[in-house]
Amino acid sequence: MRCVVVLLSLLSLGHSAPLSSCESLFQPIAVSTEEILGRWIYIAASSDIPGSRSLGRLLNSVVLDLTPTGQSSILNILQTQKIKYGSCSSISYNVTFENNTMIIEEPFFLKEVYLQTECSDCLVAYEEIIAGKDSFASLLLFSRSRTVSPVALELLKKQAECLRMPSPIMTDPNTDMCPGDIPHSDGINALNSLLANKMGHRVARLLDSVFDLFGW
Template sequence: MLLATCVVALFCFIPASSLAPPNCGDLVRPLDHVDGHQLDGRWHLIAHSPVEPDNQSAYKLMDSLGMKFSNASDNHNTSNLLLERILGFLGTCDYESSNITLEGNILTSSNESATFFHTSCSDCLILHFTNGRAHGNLHLYSKRREVEKEVMDEFKTQAECVKNQPPVMMDSSKKLCPDQEPTLSEDEELKQNLRLLLRILDLVDEAPDA
């Protein structure tokens, strides 16, 4: 009886806010409208939350992932932009450019689309991918390489709200790729590709047997 009384008393002193579920309706609320010109510049991936646990391993091999928007042109509620993805992977850099469309709060390319969610962070983007290779994934981008703990806590709760895996954070200490793809000679490019292949083979050798 005494134990039961103590347990009841303990819960009475726990704030109601700590027991209440998160207000997912507000946390994963899509933005009403995104101005294409506000996306200009480079955004760094801070953390990502995949739908499936298997999708986490590829991101752990990345040194960095960035998006660079430019050349926004508006037509009523639609913006056409140039998107350059900048991927740092095992010490090498890869660049991929594509034309994308921003309509309202939805970003669309030829093979995927994503919706912008609200965030309390003034220089952050939350993207929820609705189709394509990252279907269901939730990404947190920022103009900075690190964000405050409160921002990460909010993102973790957003991931819970969409029933995704716990977020994986990028390592901000790793070197960033330059904004523009460097011009390499054929010999330099061959050496770079060979180094990448050797590093991948090393990782395969180190991987535990299934």
């Protein structure tokens, strides 16, 4: 994502489905600092961030490395991604992690909580992002390995359906991944520029529609 992967939060009314059919899928689970640290491989996502669906189809791989910073409740995320037919890039940013929740407060607000999954080494994150007057939501699946079970993927699709979000876009587990020694830039500023670019949103949504229409 230049991002996003960026990350998740409480269900917003606009995305929620009837509680009778979906409530059990969205009970946040407890995730300790020890459990969230380490290397996570991006597997699939559904998001309404403009351009996210186009980008999802262009990604070869995304890897997140979460490490402590020495400051209480502050973690560092080093995110490395490779675009199809392109080169690798890497961004770094700090987040607050406490009470089973990941938060970024500035220059935009992001809240991420974690949902149930059928995969023992997976993490399903639901994010809510507020940038100015705009709000976005993302549902993301990460794993310690490059592949996950069909059962885990089906549950993710059901969660997206309950949220009235598009079907998640999966990455190809057979594509190349980046080495771990790439120079990185400040990811927070890069993501904030993307979220704040209103004109870019229009173009990105158009690209998303084209990608969805032709299934690229």
